[in-house]
Amino acid sequence: MAPSEARKRRVTILGSTGSIGTNTLDVIEQLGGREAFEVVAVTGSANIELLASQAKAFSASMAVTADEGRYDELKRALSGTGIAVGAGHGALLEAAAAPSDWVMAAIVGTAGLAPTLAAAVRGADIALANKECLVSAGSLFVEAVTAGGGRLIPVDSEHSAIFQALEDDQRHAVERIVLTASGGPFRTWSRDQMAGVTAAVARAHPNWSMGLKISIGSASMFNKALEMIEAKHLFDVRPDQIEVVVHPQSVIHSMVGYTDGSVLAQLGCPDMRTAIGYALTYPVRSALNVERLDFAKLSRLDFEAPDEVRFPALRLARTALERGGLQGAVMNAAEEIAFHAFVESRIGFLQMADVAELVMDAMTEWNAASSMEDVYAADAEARRRAGEIIAKMEMAA
Numbered sequence: 001m002a003p004s005e006a007r008k009r010r011v012t013i014l015g016s017t018g019s020i021g022t023n024t025l026d027v028i029e030q031l032g033g034r035e036a037f038e039v040v041a042v043t044g045s046a047n048i049e050l051l052a053s054q055a056k057a058f059s060a061s062m063a064v065t066a067d068e069g070r071y072d073e074l075k076r077a078l079s080g081t082g083i084a085v086g087a088g089h090g091a092l093l094e095a096a097a098a099p100s101d102w103v104m105a106a107i108v109g110t111a112g113l114a115p116t117l118a119a120a121v122r123g124a125d126i127a128l129a130n131k132e133c134l135v136s137a138g139s140l141f142v143e144a145v146t147a148g149g150g151r152l153i154p155v156d157s158e159h160s161a162i163f164q165a166l167e168d169d170q171r172h173a174v175e176r177i178v179l180t181a182s183g184g185p186f187r188t189w190s191r192d193q194m195a196g197v198t199a200a201v202a203r204a205h206p207n208w209s210m211g212l213k214i215s216i217g218s219a220s221m222f223n224k225a226l227e228m229i230e231a232k233h234l235f236d237v238r239p240d241q242i243e244v245v246v247h248p249q250s251v252i253h254s255m256v257g258y259t260d261g262s263v264l265a266q267l268g269c270p271d272m273r274t275a276i277g278y279a280l281t282y283p284v285r286s287a288l289n290v291e292r293l294d295f296a297k298l299s300r301l302d303f304e305a306p307d308e309v310r311f312p313a314l315r316l317a318r319t320a321l322e323r324g325g326l327q328g329a330v331m332n333a334a335e336e337i338a339f340h341a342f343v344e345s346r347i348g349f350l351q352m353a354d355v356a357e358l359v360m361d362a363m364t365e366w367n368a369a370s371s372m373e374d375v376y377a378a379d380a381e382a383r384r385r386a387g388e389i390i391a392k393m394e395m396a397a
């Protein structure tokens, strides 16, 4: 077969309108766009204009919005293009299940779990940005990918770094993995200072430009908490092998320490397109137009121990890892509800961790997930309890 006749790599982008999604389409464009890839499906939610323009620009076969009420709007925007249009949860699952080779899982939150699983069970390679899948469903999610026969390739910058620094035949010699954390905008702030901040202040990340939830999660370090649990499931390490170090420049994206004392790190400018590109063409590295590190300008890299008193999310992640069972799903769900309440100014910044801890402590008996139904049940119960706790906090305020 002549190269031009070779089948193009078929890709699906779940959450194409978000920060990771738009960066993914940028990488696809850089690596040949429609000439090199067949975009099977793009999905979004509220931003119909962007979703439609992406579907047209990449000649996607299908465009789906998670928001059922926006069907007509999307249909109108794509009329005459021949692009199939869908809306709602069922359509999202159909988009994920439509045959493709590679799926970018970049929906935010637990909403990404069912569609990503639908892609995993049919054997697609899963480029995982949505860490909530692993935090909630843990080994069940990994088993679903393995059973489907696809590869699980991390996109989270820390986990991509570890994935790159892991020597396949030396897994037995891994002593520890070290997740770097920027420390977020409140790295040097006292708890008193953090108590009164608004979402607008909390979302301003010093190094990375990202979606709202992960930006707030970087300020509270809840994002790092999720990443500790994500790391456990991705790399099959014990909780005591997972370290966090604050590294304000975000140049070292994470590290692997080996039994001979060597530490391998992956470095780069803070730009998600490097990790996305790596996941797209793995194990081959492609040429990407991203900023290069200039070591002379860099001049110094700083490190400090994380403070679990000012950032209790890290302590909660340790607790969840030690307790095991469904505590990851519980922590994730409670935090998602608390995050929404904070963004709506119903609770304060520090109360997000209080909500998560109260719900986790109340649900320690939920300790065996033998199926996805168990995960969804724990998720729903944690959301319900978090809602009750938040309502009480609002009344007390």
Ligand code: NAD
Pocket (backbone or CB within 6 Å): 014, 015, 016, 017, 018, 019, 020, 021, 043, 044, 045, 046, 047, 066, 092, 105, 106, 107, 108, 109, 111, 112, 129, 130, 131, 132, 155, 156, 157, 208, 209, 210, 211, 212, 213, 214, 272
């Ligand atoms: P974002 O908010 O910018 O985009 C989220 C995407 O999900 C959008 O396309 C949106 O339309 C879609 N979406 C939102 N709610 C939905 C729902 N209920 N059902 C279906 N789709 C829905 O988020 P982001 O920053 O791109 O993050 C996406 C995921 O990637 C998150 O899990 C995040 O933790 C992870 N991640 C992001 C970054 C980053 O740099 N942004 C880095 C590492 C990991």
Ligand code: MG
Pocket (backbone or CB within 6 Å): 156, 157, 158, 227
């Ligand atoms: Mg990360």
